Amino acid sequence: MSTPVTTASASAPAPSGGGSRSAPRLRTPRKKHTPGRPRRSVLLTVLTGLILVYTVVPLIWLVISATKTQSGLADSNGLWFAHRFALWSNIHDTFTYHDGIFGRWLLNTLLYVVLGAGGATFLAILGGYALAKFDFPGKRAIFAVVIGAVAVPGTALAVPTFLMFSKIGLTDTPWAVIIPSLISPFGLYLMWVFATEAIPVELLEAARMDGAGEIRTFFQVSLPLLAPGVVTVLLFTTVATWNNYFLPLIMLRDPNWYxxxxxxxxxxxQAQTIGGDVIFNLVITGSLLTIVPLIAAFLLLQKYWQSGLAAGSVKE
Structure with a gap:
């Protein structure tokens, strides 16, 4: 008698190894931002480009327009050259027009910058160093005065300064421009902050223990450490004095001191007066010659004033 064979369809689990089932895919890890690699921002790039265009286009227009004659300014496109390249003739006419008065104005500006901006920088160095490294009564009050003076625009003080100088008879003289330029509250505050971080107190104490006086300590120990801050303050005061317009306008009447x-x-x-010479080509060329020294100064001293602006921004 034959025994029936029973087939059971039991479902067994599929073997883990082999077979047609594929292994699960691993998720690709997201790239983490490394501190040394800055993130890219499209919005920031667009804004930077707009600021660059806003800054560079007027300079390009000034350079191109300085190559044109008076008639070429009206007949050609503002952002392209005219048929006649007249840059060298414009420079020659600028220095020879009206008995070479442009050269006198250039020397006057250099005089105001050397005495005014140079003196303001020196006073800011002395004041900032003293406020940063010495304790004396009234230091908090001086700090409040300096901050308040930074917030006051120079144009607000022009009229009181004119009334004061007119009482002592200094108007229409170069001292009416030089003496007010000697005061730079922002330069004083910047040197104060810079000297606080740049000069270690231990270095000053070591110099004093070695027998160095305060003057020798300042010039031989402290002043070399203040070089980036000094250059930064010097550039700011130079630009402020070089571009100063309102103060000389109310102080000076003699064109020889302009x-x-x-x-x-x-x-x-002159173009708005009856019978006056229309010399816009000389005005544009003179404006180009005016900004060339400032651009050269910023390019040559770039590494110093950038490090001076960054001083104190990183906490160690």
């Missing part, structure tokens, strides 16, 4: 800003403004105003 700075470049006031002199070029007087040339530009």
């Amino acid at each position: 700075p470049l800003t006031l002199g070029l403004s007087a040339w530009s105003s």
Whole structure:
């Protein structure tokens, strides 16, 4: 008698090894931002590009327009050259027009910068160093005065300064421009902050223990450490004095003492007077010659003033 065979269809689990089932895919890890690699921002790039265009386009227009004659300024496109390249003739005419008064204005501006901006930088160095490294009564009050002076615009003090100088008879003299330029509250505050971080107290104490006086300690120990801050303050005061317009406008009446800003403004105003010479080509060329020294100074001293601006921004 044959025994029936029973087939059971039991479902067994599929073997783990082999077979047609594929292994699960691993998720690709997201790239983490490394501190040394800055993130890219499209919005920031667009904004930077707009600022670059806003800054560079007027400079390009000034350079191109300085190569044109008076008639070429009206007949050609503002952002392209005219048929006649007249840059060298414009420079020659600028220095020879009206008995070479442009050269006198250039020397006046250099005088105001050397005495005014140089003196302001020196006073800011002395004041900032003293406020940073010495304790004396009234230091908090001086700090409040300096902060308040930074917030006050220079134009607000021009009229009181004129009334004061007119009482002592210094108006229409170069001292009316030089003496107010000696005061730079922002330069004093910047040197104060910079000297606080740049000069270690232990270094000063070591110099004093070695027998060095305060003057020798300042010039031989502290001043070399203040070089980036000094260059930064010097550039700021130089630009402020070089571009100063309102103070000379109310202080000076003699054209022989005009700075470049006031002199070029007087040339530009000639076109609005009856019978006056229209010399916009010389005004534009003079404006180009005016900004060349400032651009050269910033490019040559770039590494110093950048490190001076960054001083104290990183906490160790």
